[in-house]
Amino acid sequence: MKIIGISLLMMGCLMGFSLGIDILQGFDVSQALYNALSPFRVMEVAELFVLFFLLFLFLLNLRIFL
Incomplete structure (x- = not known):
C-alpha cells in the first residue's frame, strides 16, 4: 500500500506542478x-496495451507481496 500511496502522491504533485506552470503561462x-492528459489521447492501441499490461504486472506483483 505504501508503494501505491507514494506513486499516487508523486503523480499528483507532478500533475499539480504541470497544471500550475500551464496556468502561469496563461x-x-x-x-x-x-495538456496534462493529452499524452494518453494520442497513444495507439499497441501502446495502450503495453501500458495496461505493465500496470497489470505491477498490481499482480503487489498482490503477491501483500
Whole structure:
C-alpha cells in the first residue's frame, strides 16, 4: 500500500506542478487539464496495451507481496 500511496502522491504533485506552470503561462484550467492528459489521447492501441499490461504486472506483483 505504501508503494501505491507514494506513486499516487508523486503523480499528483507532478500533475499539480504541470497544471500550475500551464496556468502561469496563461492557459485556462480546462486547457491546462487537456495538456496534462493529452499524452494518453494520442497513444495507439499497441501502446495502450503495453501500458495496461505493465500496470497489470505491477498490481499482480503487489498482490503477491501483500
